[in-house]
Amino acid sequence: MGKIVAIANQKGGVGKTTTAVNLSSCVAALGKRVLIVDLDPQGNTTTGYGIPKRSVEAGTYELLIGSAEVRQVIRKTEFRTDVIPSNTRLAGAPLEMIDMPGREGRLRKVLSSVQLDYDFIFIDCPPSLDLLTLNGLCACDSILIPIQCEYYALEGLSELISTLKTVRKKYNPYLDIEGVVFTMFSSRYNLTLQVVDQVRKYFGDKVYRTTIPRSIRVSEAPSYGQPINFYEPKGKGSEAYMDLAIEFVKNNRPRNPAPRRKKTAATV
Numbered sequence: 001m002g003k004i005v006a007i008a009n010q011k012g013g014v015g016k017t018t019t020a021v022n023l024s025s026c027v028a029a030l031g032k033r034v035l036i037v038d039l040d041p042q043g044n045t046t047t048g049y050g051i052p053k054r055s056v057e058a059g060t061y062e063l064l065i066g067s068a069e070v071r072q073v074i075r076k077t078e079f080r081t082d083v084i085p086s087n088t089r090l091a092g093a094p095l096e097m098i099d100m101p102g103r104e105g106r107l108r109k110v111l112s113s114v115q116l117d118y119d120f121i122f123i124d125c126p127p128s129l130d131l132l133t134l135n136g137l138c139a140c141d142s143i144l145i146p147i148q149c150e151y152y153a154l155e156g157l158s159e160l161i162s163t164l165k166t167v168r169k170k171y172n173p174y175l176d177i178e179g180v181v182f183t184m185f186s187s188r189y190n191l192t193l194q195v196v197d198q199v200r201k202y203f204g205d206k207v208y209r210t211t212i213p214r215s216i217r218v219s220e221a222p223s224y225g226q227p228i229n230f231y232e233p234k235g236k237g238s239e240a241y242m243d244l245a246i247e248f249v250k251n252n253r254p255r256n257p258a259p260r261r262k263k264t265a266a267t268v
Contacts, residue, residue, distance in 0.1 A: 002033070002118035003252060004111060005178050006140035010163075011156035012127035014148040015183030018218060019244075020124035021048035022237075023144075025227030026245035028080040032119040035074065035082045037111070039136050040126040041091035049077050050225030053087040060086040063110050064093045064135065066100075070110045079227055082118075094131040103131065104171055108139035120252075129163050137164070138171045142178035146212075147199060149182055149192035157199070177206050179251070181244060185211040210244040213237065 007020040028034040038045040043053040062068035097103040125136040215237035221228045229238045
């Protein structure tokens with residue numbers, strides 16, 4: 001059954017969608033079956049995979065309000081990754097879902113029917129803590145948190161951790177932190193190193209060793225509707241996201257069970 005990973009941070013501008021698009025594409029390039037869900041009304045993950053938002057007749061919005069089936073809205077792409085797209089219609093979903101029973105678990109319910117089809121399902125959550133993000137956190141097994149190395153990132157992180165505790169208590173007791181990844185990273189700045197130190201003290205081995213550097217090519221790729229590993233395969237941004245994908249997949253390898261000890265007279 002595919003693992004569902006939400007990529008979330010309520011603070012905007014931290015490279016959340018960039019990480020969602022490029023990590024999912026690189027994981028697919030490693031031979032994994034990957035689906036990404038665009039849960040953001042801005043639809044940037046959708047266009048990042050070359051799907052025009054105006055062409056989306058059915059997507060995440062229709063799934064959440066119950067007017068479409070999940071297999072009807074999945075779009076195949078040339079990048080080995082399947083996409084459930086979105087557009088601005090999704091902004092109206094929270095209001096329409098207010099009186100629906102189990103509104104916070106609607107995404108989890110629809111994704112359960114396709115979990116066996118994929119190794120990993122990524123959810124690109126909006127930069128807010130609304131009902132859409134709550135659906136993403138209730139649907140996922142773990143959350144991956146992109147952090148830009150600046151002071152305000154630490155403030156936003158504490159709010160996100162508080163939200164995770166609430167979600168665990170009320171809706172999803174199995175929600176785990178997949179990891180924290182530093183984006184727009186530059187070791188030349190003292191503030192960057194200070195933020196890294198603070199985050200590592202709190203999260204320990206949950207912090208990825210791979211960091212994502214600032215890159216003009218990474219910023220350009222969405223305007224061409226391509227993940228970075230297709231737009232500039234040999235660039236530093238592509239290499240960084242591929243390293244992150246390798247680390248991600250390695251962390252999710254099934255662990256071999258401890259060998260059973262043979263029974264002896266002493267242990268029987």
